[in-house]
Structures are given as C-alpha cells and as structure tokens.
Amino acid sequence: MVRLLMILCLCLIPALASATDYPVTVTDSLGRQVTIPARPEAVLLGSGFNLVALSLIEDDPVRRLAGWSTDLKGDNPELYADFATRFPELADLPAIGDGTGGSLSLEVILTLRSDLAILANWQAETEDGRRLIAVLEETGVPVVVVDFNSNAIGNTPSAMRLLGTVLDRAAEAEAFATFYEERLARIRDRVAADARQGPTVLMDAFPNAEKCCYAYGTGGLGAFITLAGGRNVADRNLPPQGGMVSSEYLIAAEPEVYIATSSPGGAYSPLSIGPGVALDDARKGLSGITAMPVLSNLKAIRDKRVHGLWNFFNAVPLNIVAAEAFATWIRPDLFADVDPQATLEEINQRFAAVPFRGAYWASLPEN
Template sequence: MLRFFALLIGLLLSTGACLADGRFPLTVTDALGREVTIPKKPEAILLGSGFNLVALSLIHPDPVSLLAGWASDMKGDNPAIYEAFREKFPKIADVPLIGDGTGNGFSFETILSLKADLAILANWQADTDLGRQAIAYLEQIDVPVIVVDFNSDPLRNTPDNMRLLGRVLERDEQAESFAQFYEEHLAVIRERVAAHPEPGPTVLMDAFPNDQGCCFAYGVGGLGEFIGLTGSRNIAADLPRQGGIVSIEYLVAANPEAYIATASPGGTYSAFSIGPGVAPEEARQTLRNATERPILADLAAIRNGRVYGLWNFFNAVPLNILAAEAFAHWLRPDVFPDVDPGKTLAEINTRFAVVPFEGAYWISLK
C-alpha cells in the first residue's frame, strides 16, 4: 500500500510538472509586434536595461534568480534601488554586466559566454542600429529576444507588457493582477476628465533642468502623455513626439501656468535631485533652487507657485501610473482632490513589490 501511494504521488508530481511546462515552446508577440518563439521556460535571462528588473520584481518573488546578465543603467543612475535589491538578494552583485543600458553599450563577447535562454530589451534599445544588431546576434546564437515598452506609449503599453512578461515567466496571475490594478487607477482619471471636459492649465515639462540654457521639454510622448491625460495642455505639443529644445522666446510667449521638472537622484544630470533614496526635503529644496533661474522667474507657473518635480525614470518602469496620478492631482486639483499617488505606491509595495520602493518620487513646492 505504501508503495502504491508513493507511485501515485510521483505520478501526480510528474503530471504537474508536465502541465507547468506545457506552454512551451511558447510564441508571443512583443511590444514591436514581433512574433517570438521561446523554446522553454526562461531560467537564464539577459536584461538589456537594468530598469526592467523593476517590472520582473512586481510579478516574481525572486527576480534576481532569473538573471544570467544585466545592464548597469539602473545601478548607475539610481543606486538606492540597486542597494535595496542587493540587501534582499545579495547575489545580484555577482550577476555579470552585459552593457551600460544604452543601445550602443552591449558586450557581445560577454553575452556569448552566459548561455542565456531569453533576452529582454527595452524599446529604446531596439530602435538603435546596434540594438538591431544585438537582436540579430542573439537570434543567431539561439537566444530569443522580446522587446518591452514602458516608455513611448506607456498608458497603452504598460498593462499589456506586464501581461507579456507574466506569460513568458509563467506568472500570469500576478501579472494580470498588476495590469488590472493599473487599468483601474487609469480609468478613474479618464472617466473624471471625460466628465470635466474644460481644459486644464498649460504646462512646461522640463527634463533635467540646469544652468546651461532652457529647456528640453517633453513632447506628447513618454511622460508627456500624462499631461494630455489630465486634459491639460502641453506647450511643447508641436515639437517631435519625444520633445526637444524650446527657446527662451518661445517659453516667454507660451507663459505656462504649471511647471514640472524631471530629474534623477543625486544631481547626476541636473542640480535637481529626486527619486529613490532622496528625502522629500532634499527634493523640495533642489527643485526650488532649479526654478530660481532668471529665465523662469517671470513665468506664471513660478509666480503662482504651481511648481512640481518628478522622477524622470518613471519613463522606464511600469510604476508610471504613479506619475499619472501625481499629474492629475497637481494639474486638476478640483477634479482629483482625493487621488493620492502616495497611497497607490503604498498599495504597490504591499501587494506587488518584492523590494519596496522608497524615496521622494514626486514633489510640490506648495
């Protein structure tokens, strides 16, 4: 009888394993519309951008265990996030680096040595000549490549790209839970704006403000999409989708009613410091300093105190719903008095994040 039960348990376990692996080989469609076939469940993944570890960490309990190699961009630009992951997953320090996260930074020699079974690239990498060469090279050595996009069209792409990762990693339930959470929060904004069609303020979104001139303004793509989401008006809407330089004369004529600066921690690219590991007091003071430039002083936004700051790398991670809520609360406070990105982040940390996200990711001078 004991032998019978042992055989039965063994049969059940082997059947469960077969069912778990039953989806592979798996064919999926990535963010670029490419059909990609993945022969087996990925266990040795290359991350072309280190920021995509954030996406994995929202649906997998040990995302570092999946890595064969990754890029250094998140570690370099946002060291506090890296340190938080290292504290929980010390083995991350031993994961080989395959590049710097830019489309021109891949090390093909390192990639060849890692015996990966999947590569995940960000859309901005796939759009470069070397990125396309990397995809071709990886496919040549039988490493399937999927491209994810939390950047160029985030409101449309973020939920579906999380579902894509969930499908590939056999974490469908977790990915669907996050995608629905995202869509529910986004629906609140869209429904209220539809019920209040009057236009919101005119807005300048200034990327990495500095003393060298003015200003690189976000266009209607990427984080700039969130301005239009709230029914507000982007003064750089006529620039290329990704944005571009606006002159002082253009800025004075537009006279934006609200000003949003974006930056990263530690003043790497700007004297304004905001993001993981940054205290609210530091973010607020450095934002105030950034807006004391003479070229901004006479703008309506500055004079009326409608000055805000945002972590720029929301344009690389599925946490961008927090940016959408911050914009809604800042730009249309009469319509969104109860929308609180801080509460939303707390729920993300409780329900989804294997490593909590801490720091000042958005700030207001008021």
C-alpha cells in the same frame, strides 16, 4: 499582511490560469512574433531598469538572471542599493553593457548560456540592437522587446502581461496590469466627463541654469499631461520625444503649471528627486530651480504651481503613480480624492519584491 493575503489568493487560482504552456508564441512590444520553447531560467536584461518590472511579478527577480546591463546601477545607485541589499547576488551578476543599444557586449552575452533576452524598445530599435537580436536568434536565444517608454499609457499593461506569459508569471502580471488599468480608467473617465479646458503645462527635463530648456513633447511622460487634462506647451512645435526650447518660447507660452524631472544626486540638475531622496531635499532643489532667471517670472512659478518628478518613471511600470501625481497637479478640482502616495504604498504591499522608498515626486508648498 496584504502581500501574504494576495499570495494565498493566488494559490486559489486554477493552475491553468497562471501557468504558461510551453512552447509559447507571443507578440512583443514591437509587434514581433517570438517563440519561447521552455520556461526561461537564464535571462539577460538589456536594460537594468527592467528589473523593476520583474520585481512586480517575481518574489525573487534576480534568481533567474544570467546577466544584465548596469544602467539602473549607474543612473539610480540608491535604487540599485535597495535591490542589492535584498538580493546580494545582484552585485556579482555579469554585466553585459551600460543599457544603451551600442554598449551591449556580444562577446560577454554569448558566454552566458542564456535562454531568453529581454531588451528595451530603445535598444532594439538601434542598428546595434537589431544586429544583436539577429545573432542571438541565430544561436537559439529568443529575444523579447518590452516598451514602458514610448507609449507608456498604451503599452505598460500589455508589456507586463507579455513578461508574465514569457516568465510563467501570468497571474501575477495580470493582477498588476488590472491594477494599472483601473487607476488609468479613473483618470480618463473624469477628464472625459469634464468639458472645461485644463491649464497649460511645461515639463522640463533636468533643469539647469546653464541651458534652457528641454521640454517634453507628446510622447513618453509627456502623454500624461494630456491624460490628466492639461495642455502641453510643447505639443506642436517639437517631435514627440520633446526638445530644446528657448527662454523666449517659454515666455510666449506662459505655462500655468511647471513640472521638472530629474534623478537622485543632482548629477544633471540641481534638483535631486527619486529613490532614496528625502522629501525636504527634493523640495529644496525644486525651490532653487524656480529662482533661475529663465523660470522665475513664469506664471506657474508666480502662482506656485511647481512640481518635481523622478525622470525614470519613463522606463518602469510604476508610471501609473506618476499619472496620478499629474492628475492631482493639473486638475486638483477633479482629483482631490486621489493619493499617489497611497497607490505607491499599495504597490509596495501587493506587488513589490523590494519596496520603493523616497520622494519620487514633490511639490512646493502653495504658501
């Protein structure tokens, strides 16, 4: 019902407010000026994860696709299955690569007669990615780069508006971007108004007993630690993307909050979390991680401030839900009234062509 009301409201917006007047020149997430000559009808997705972004502004995000990379299918098969169930034609969509910059097949791409390519920033910034962009532009295919990763807080709303303009879905993209910005402002404003120092936080990517430990730095999802009023224990000694730290480093840092990231199925870590995962299963994996010798004696573990998060929030505009989860974990005193699950449900009702289901985050019970 909420989605129906939104559609009816959009119908009342003047046509000029939602329609793109082609040709249009846009500035993409890398600051490149790109001209789109006409409404795209044969789109290439350099990263399959950008299907999530399209599904927030398109009722049928698959209809206009000419080809895509299979990273979404390979890394998160449960999420892929939900999309393929709703849009069966996705199973027959030509594969142009596995999502990495070097895997994109120029031979396949040039046979697909596309009129737009959308690349992720991590693809476009590689040597292979730059070569691909040059070849596509020489053949008359404009390339737009979107970034939901390196600076999610700053780039997600603008990247959504960019996609809305390019794909003639400006009103829908504006609605989501505004939704995002309002919730982001709530977090920022409350943290800024409180002078107290927040707790120290370790965010550990794909924890595994065989190696210790990959700590998020200040970039990507690591920026959400500071946003929520926390102090990242890896904010000074590592590059922005983070890096490996030793057990001695963790003991000295003594984090007060521990956040693990992983994906469904436990392919890289005993923690299975994300699309299609039951909450009890996510908590069971999280509990197992805390028993690892390198982690078990940390203050965060002793105090039961232990949380888990879907790692691929760093590739999709759903990251506003992750931001709210961080806020409730790091500063529960400021955000007792914030409910990330309610926010996800509102996204499902108002925006999502395919509802997002499963335990995208989890916490161990305090008692």
